Amino acid sequence: MYLVPRKKTSHELLKKEANWPELSVRRTFQQITFLHKVIHNQYPTYLYNSLPPMQDPSNRTERKYKFDTPVYHHAFYRDSVIPSTLSKWNNLPNHIRTIKKLDTFKFMLKREYLEPPNPLYHYGHRFSQMSHTRLRVKFSNLNFHLFNYNLVTSPNCKHCSLPETPNHYFFICTQYSRERNKMLQKIDSILQAQRINNKITLDLILHGSKKLSYTLNTRIFDVVHSFIKKSGRNP
Numbered sequence: 001m002y003l004v005p006r007k008k009t010s011h012e013l014l015k016k017e018a019n020w021p022e023l024s025v026r027r028t029f030q031q032i033t034f035l036h037k038v039i040h041n042q043y044p045t046y047l048y049n050s051l052p053p054m055q056d057p058s059n060r061t062e063r064k065y066k067f068d069t070p071v072y073h074h075a076f077y078r079d080s081v082i083p084s085t086l087s088k089w090n091n092l093p094n095h096i097r098t099i100k101k102l103d104t105f106k107f108m109l110k111r112e113y114l115e116p117p118n119p120l121y122h123y124g125h126r127f128s129q130m131s132h133t134r135l136r137v138k139f140s141n142l143n144f145h146l147f148n149y150n151l152v153t154s155p156n157c158k159h160c161s162l163p164e165t166p167n168h169y170f171f172i173c174t175q176y177s178r179e180r181n182k183m184l185q186k187i188d189s190i191l192q193a194q195r196i197n198n199k200i201t202l203d204l205i206l207h208g209s210k211k212l213s214y215t216l217n218t219r220i221f222d223v224v225h226s227f228i229k230k231s232g233r234n235p
């Protein structure tokens with residue numbers, strides 16, 4: 001499983017929306033979240049039935065979960081709440097629009113549009129960057145995450161029969177001991193050289209630290225990316 005590459009046009013459209021005044025962005029967030037709940041049956045079905053038809057969720061194209069929006073000839077109707085929410089929904093990047101779990105959906109929506117992006121999230125080579133992102137958004141190939149999406153029958157690690165969480169992968173699993181020791185030693189020496197007494201936590205590994213400079217964080221990310229690559233796990 002991997003994060004579907006973002007459709008450039010939709011992504012740019014919503015980025016544009018994120019430049020609206022803060023209140024409008026928050027209102028958009030609420031409207032889109034409300035629509036998500038209607039679609040996924042958290043409100044009475046008559047609400048869902050009052051919407052225009054939606055593309056079949058089994059549709060394998062980019063149109064999956066998109067509404068067939070009617071053409072509104074009058075600006076008043078086009079810009080009123082329901083049509084404009086449907087259009088914002090349709091313009092969501094595919095990998096966000098298709099998320100069924102409300103918590104994950106809201107997390108991704110917030111990360112994308114309400115918080116300033118962490119420049120570190122775009123650092124590094126594409127392969128490592130994608131694995132790192134999947135781990136951050138709890139959408140990785142680790143069994144604990146796959147199990148949450150009903151994609152495997154057990155959340156456990158095949159090597160040690162413990163839940164294969166990100167913490168297990170980075171800190172516990174015996175399969176990666178050698179690479180892990182190297183990773184921890186290198187991160188430790190980066191921190192020690194700066195006389196920084198930062199504990200090496202999962203949070204530091206996944207997000208970097210606001211206490212450290214961008215350059216120091218990128219050096220830590222390089223070490224983490226090297227661990228991900230050499231572990232051979234493709235998380």
Ligand SMILES: [Zn+2]
Nearest residue numbers: 157159160173
């Ligand atoms: Zn293990």
